[in-house]
Amino acid sequence: MLVADIISDVIGPDLPVRVVAYDGSKVGPDSSEVTLRVISPSALARLATAPATLGLARAYVSGEIEVDGEMYQLLDAMADLTINGLTRAQQIDLARKMLPIWAKHRRPIPDLEYRPKGRLHSLRRDHRAISHHYDVSNRFYEWVLGPSMTYTCAVFPTADATLEEAQAAKHELVVQKLGLKSGMRLLDVGCGWGGMVMHAAKEHGVKALGVTLSKNQADWAQQKIEELGLSKLAEVRHLDYRQTPESQFDAISSIGLTEHIGRDxxxxxxxxxxxRLRPGGRLLNHCITQPRTPRRKKVDPFIGRYVFPDGQLEPIGLLISEMNDAGFEIRHEENLREHYALTLKAWCENLEEHWDEAVAEVGLGRAKVWRLYMAASRVGFERDNIQLHQVLGVKLAAQGGSGFPLRGW
Structure with missing residues (x-):
């Protein structure tokens, strides 16, 4: 059986991109701007044992599949496969067809694939899982994220706003929702490279503490805080949010942490x-969510093994219920998924602009992981396979006092 025919069975016969295989077979329009090149029979062996996204990702990271053209265009054309996957019957049929190829050309799992060990969401395992993703290289993240070093969804005030303008707008939106004023105390859990902490301190005179499980992030952020002369107001610690000693904060921001927490x-x-909040204190929880109750508990296996180990996405209804049951009164909620698609588009462009430097810094395989996952995530947000929600809650004061105005934040 020709390789192109096998790929056509996996991806679909009407794929609007070109596929060219090592045996000379091809499928798809010659006029396509994107070509998927199957370089080695080992790529098919990957698909035999891990059909759909994981097998394709393993082959791409290992150099057994290459893409000529923009990765986003390829994944957008393959969206039905990447989002919905293959049925069980299709997986069995594919494995049967490729069993002889697997027996002859099977390869070990790529070294970049990571499976954390230990008790799920224990302090030690969470430290390792976070370090796997975020302690790659601060220089690499500077190229991808841009000057803001903010690795969460931006908020675009206009469609043509720059990434830096949109990240500043996101931080300011959080400030306004939390009602932050000079002299208040803010805790930012999962603070990344400290963007929210520094914005609150610099622009509003807030005394802000950020905590992160990534030592690289903490070291970079603390150095930046000192360079900006914000040491009297801002601090970032290499610390688990569960070990934060202080309490009675006026507000807490959690921007991109809930995805790592786990449902239980x-x-x-x-x-x-x-x-950790004073009465009347507010929480802004900002995180990626499932658009509906998921059929499977875990995230896509490629994302889970190469990008966010132990990551788990929940529907927004569950998160709001958990916040409410913990004592928060929910005051506002909004979905920003289109903004995350625009954010990822900008990150993808940054990576391509600095591709040679990125490969030199972290290696070709890891750079490919980021190229693949960011482009795939952009497609997911555009097509409502994943969403981004901000939920604003308050810890009520005595006799139900919320401190909120009749309208607005």
């Missing part, structure tokens, strides 16, 4: 944040 830990997570 949500109750304790929100209760822990509730306990």
């Amino acid at each position: 830990q949500l109750s304790r997570y929100f209760s822990s944040l509730h306990a």
Whole structure:
């Protein structure tokens, strides 16, 4: 059986991109701007044992499949496969067809694939899982994220706003929702490279503490805080949010942390944040969510093994219920998924602009992982396979006092 015919069975016969295989077979229009090149029979062996996204990702990271043209265009054309996957019957049929190829050309799992060990969401395992993703290289992230070093969804005030303008707008939106004013105390959990902490301190005179499990992030952020002369107001610690000693904060921001918490830990997570707030204090929870109750518990296997180990996405209804049950009154919620698609588009462009430097810094395989996952995530947000929600809650004061105006934040 020709390779192009096998690929056509996996991806679909009407694929609007060109596929060219090592045996000379091809499928798809010659006029396509994107070509998927199957370089080695080992790529098919990958598909035999891990049909759909994981097998394709393993082959791409290993150099057994290459893409000529823009990765986003390829994944957008393959969206039905990347989002919905193959049925069980299709997987069995594909494995049967490729069993002889697998027996002859099977390869070990790529070294970049990571499976954390230890008790799920223990302190030690969470430290390792976060380090796997975020402690890659600060220089690499500077190229991808741009000057803001903000690795979460931006908020674009206009469609033509720059990434830096949109990240600043996101931080300011969080400030406004939390009602931050000079002299207030802010805790930013999962603070990344400290963008929210520094914005609150510099622009509003807020005394801000950020905590992160990534030592690289903490070191970079603390150095930046000192360079900006913000040491009297801002601080970032290499610390788990569960070990934050202070309490009675005026506000807490959690921007991109909930995805790492795990469903069974949500109750304790929100209760822990509730306990660290003063009465009348507000929480802004910003995270990626499922658009509906998921059929499977875990994220896509490629994302889970190469990008965010132990990551888990929940539907927004569950997160709001958990916040409410922890004692928060929910005051506002909004979905920003289109903004995340625009954010990822900008990150992808940054990576391509610095591709040679990125490969030299972190290696070709890891650079390919980021190229693949960011382009795939952009497609997911555009097509409502994943969403990004901000939820604003308050720890009520005595006799139900919320401190909110009749309209607005």
